[in-house]
Amino acid sequence: xRRLDGKATLVTxxxxxxxxxxxxxxxxxxxxxxxxxxxSAERVVAGIRERGGSAISASGDVSRWTEVRQVVEATLAExxxxxxxxxxxGIPSIVESIELLPEQEWDxxxxxxxxxxxxxxxxxxxxxKRQGGGVILVTGSEMGFLADPNAxxxxxxxxxxxxxxxxxxxxxxxxxxxxxxxxxGVTDTPLLRREVETAPDPARRQAENQAWAPIGRIGxxxxxxxxxxxxxxxxxSFVVGATYLADGGYTAT
Ligand SMILES: NC(=O)c1ccc[n+]([C@@H]2O[C@H](COP(=O)([O-])OP(=O)(O)OC[C@H]3O[C@@H](n4cnc5c(N)ncnc54)[C@H](O)[C@@H]3O)[C@@H](O)[C@H]2O)c1
Numbered sequence: 001x002r003r004l005d006g007k008a009t010l011v012t013x014x015x016x017x018x019x020x021x022x023x024x025x026x027x028x029x030x031x032x033x034x035x036x037x038x039x040s041a042e043r044v045v046a047g048i049r050e051r052g053g054s055a056i057s058a059s060g061d062v063s064r065w066t067e068v069r070q071v072v073e074a075t076l077a078e079x080x081x082x083x084x085x086x087x088x089x090g091i092p093s094i095v096e097s098i099e100l101l102p103e104q105e106w107d108x109x110x111x112x113x114x115x116x117x118x119x120x121x122x123x124x125x126x127x128x129k130r131q132g133g134g135v136i137l138v139t140g141s142e143m144g145f146l147a148d149p150n151a152x153x154x155x156x157x158x159x160x161x162x163x164x165x166x167x168x169x170x171x172x173x174x175x176x177x178x179x180x181x182x183x184x185g186v187t188d189t190p191l192l193r194r195e196v197e198t199a200p201d202p203a204r205r206q207a208e209n210q211a212w213a214p215i216g217r218i219g220x221x222x223x224x225x226x227x228x229x230x231x232x233x234x235x236x237s238f239v240v241g242a243t244y245l246a247d248g249g250y251t252a253t
Pocket of ligand 1: 141
């Protein structure tokens with residue numbers, strides 16, 4: 001069943017991991033791949049086209065207004081509309097304590113993980129209003145609910161993102177724009193693999209990740225993309241302002 005018939009999607013941070021999986025799943029109908037890393041965006045586009053899907057590369061930094069506008073313009077130039085925004089680009093920040101967290105790192109994490117969604121929404125909401133509706137999905141996190149003692153900036157960015165999402169949801173539903181978050185738990189992506197490789201004891205870190213959630217394994221990007229597909233589709237027509245967890249039961253404990 002084609003659940004996104006005729007819909008054009010912009011996915012940010014789609015050159016890797018969860019965003020790539022979302023873009024590949026949504027690609028039958030047309031998808032713009034944004035990433036700050038142009039080469040990875042173009043690699044994902046080429047893969048989708050090889051499999052017969054429709055995709056374009058729209059690279060740029062989601063934390064910069066001028067680049068966000070260029071990303072939106074590139075998407076419109078190809079598809080003429082944006083029905084679905086998946087605001088997914090995000091970066092980690094793990095430090096041992098607040099005293100060791102550099103101000104620049106705090107600013108960068110908040111700028112990409114939180115301000116990025118503000119800028120993208122600011123650029124796309126007027127368009128969706130003119131089109132008569134749309135869907136905005138943000139990639140939240142279990143870390144927007146529960147505190148990690150070693151991730152103050154990341155915790156703050158995802159907690160703030162969940163509330164930004166809810167504020168947009170109640171403001172925009174009258175314009176037929178549904179806004180929701182899908183919230184991954186520990187997921188097997190390049191981001192996670194980099195964290196494991198740079199840990200003091202990578203084998204121990206890997207084992208901790210596997211045992212993180214009651215399900216006893218880490219999630220796969222495709223499992224997150226499946227949730228995103230449901231939320232983006234008309235099957236989720238009554239889902240508004242939700243933080244939809246896919247975390248193997250971690251936050252249920
Ligand atoms: N992997 C996990 O365990 C996990 C868990 C919960 C939430 N998340 C969230 O999922 C999202 C995707 O994470 P992932 O694990 O797929 O990471 P990833 O590093 O594999 O992919 C993220 C992509 O975003 C791009 N990006 C970074 N900064 C950008 C910017 N300023 N503008 C545009 N693109 C930018 C990167 O180049 C990269 O390709 C993030 O928001 C992350 O916080 C991940």
